Amino acid sequence: MMDERGKESGVAAMAACYQKFDPAAYLQYNYTPPRADFSRKDSIVPWKLACLHRAFTEGDVRGELLVDIGSGPTLYQVMSGCEVFNRIILTDFLEVNRQELRRWLQDEGGCSLDWTPYLEHVCKLEGRRPSAWPEKAAKLRQVTSDILPIDVHCSQPLAPDILPSAGADCLVSSFCLESVSPDLPAFNRALGHIRKLLRPGGHLMLIGALGESYYFGGPGVRIPVVPLNEAQVCTSLKESDYTLIRLEVYTLPQDMRVGVDDVTGVFFAKAKRD
Numbered sequence: 001m002m003d004e005r006g007k008e009s010g011v012a013a014m015a016a017c018y019q020k021f022d023p024a025a026y027l028q029y030n031y032t033p034p035r036a037d038f039s040r041k042d043s044i045v046p047w048k049l050a051c052l053h054r055a056f057t058e059g060d061v062r063g064e065l066l067v068d069i070g071s072g073p074t075l076y077q078v079m080s081g082c083e084v085f086n087r088i089i090l091t092d093f094l095e096v097n098r099q100e101l102r103r104w105l106q107d108e109g110g111c112s113l114d115w116t117p118y119l120e121h122v123c124k125l126e127g128r129r130p131s132a133w134p135e136k137a138a139k140l141r142q143v144t145s146d147i148l149p150i151d152v153h154c155s156q157p158l159a160p161d162i163l164p165s166a167g168a169d170c171l172v173s174s175f176c177l178e179s180v181s182p183d184l185p186a187f188n189r190a191l192g193h194i195r196k197l198l199r200p201g202g203h204l205m206l207i208g209a210l211g212e213s214y215y216f217g218g219p220g221v222r223i224p225v226v227p228l229n230e231a232q233v234c235t236s237l238k239e240s241d242y243t244l245i246r247l248e249v250y251t252l253p254q255d256m257r258v259g260v261d262d263v264t265g266v267f268f269a270k271a272k273r274d
């Protein structure tokens with residue numbers, strides 16, 4: 001059992017890795033073709049968007065407030081949720097990522113990625129014309145009220161008094177917990193910390209990497225990852241007192257392995273806080 005000093009040094013080492021994180025490079029590595037190829041049914045990003053669309057629209061998810069944990073510089077993870085919730089809070093550990101999000105939300109140009117193809121794809125999933133993407137962009141900008149700092153290794157990851165006393169109605173988090181934790185115990189502790197942000201009966205939409213031990217967060221910025229398998233994801237959710245509703249798994253075809261990480265699969269878990 002690691003002592004407090006060991007836990008703190010592992011977390012501090014991860015924070016140090018993230019000081020060199022490069023949002024533009026990260027987006028280029030993971031959110032452009034082939035991983036984000038909307039003409040390919042086996043591309044990773046369309047698979048993630050389909051999981052999110054189904055999870056948010058199948059009728060059991062409702063409420064006011066959706067919080068995205070560890071947003072990074074990406075917005076795809078809330079493009080379905082913005083039609084269901086009337087308030088979204090985006091969060092990240094790094095100011096450079098919060099700035100990237102702010103640039104898009106304030107529609108002031110200078111974004112590192114064009115999110116239009118994503119907005120068009122989610123419109124199609126919703127049975128709308130792809131040309132309705134400006135309305136979806138406006139909706140997302142309208143409901144996103146805050147972009148806040150977060151640290152999932154803190155027992156209280158957000159500043160006090162940010163959330164309603166009962167907690168958020170829904171959490172979404174993608175590629176965060178396993179990518180920021182020094183080891184599996186820290187991953188499990190972080191899962192417990194974010195659970196306290198969610199009201200009883202609220203849902204957690206968790207996307208993550210399977211079989212990944214590192215990824216590049218920029219040129220030469222090698223960040224260690226806690227390698228997970230499906231069984232571990234289920235065990236961790238159960239041990240953190242979530243009820244798993246559905247676990248979906250994507251296995252990367254060879255040409256999606258582009259040298260920016262050693263990920264072998266992606267999981268999507270829809271769970272509920274009892």
Ligand SMILES: C[S@@+](CC[C@H](N)C(=O)[O-])C[C@H]1O[C@@H](n2cnc3c(N)ncnc32)[C@H](O)[C@@H]1O
Pocket residue numbers: 015018021069070071072073074077092093094097150151152153173174175176179180
């Ligand atoms: C692999 S990126 C995931 C980004 C995005 N959610 C996605 O789906 O691509 C991991 C994110 O976790 C953030 N992060 C790093 N340390 C963190 C911490 N202690 N608590 C919360 N987020 C953290 C990083 O700044 C980064 O944006």
Ligand SMILES: O=[N+]([O-])c1ccc2c(c1)CN[C@@H](CO)C2
Pocket residue numbers: 030035044045175178179209212214215225261263
């Ligand atoms: O294929 N993808 O859509 C995709 C998106 C983001 C990330 C990965 C894969 C794998 N590495 C993680 C960081 O641990 C980040």
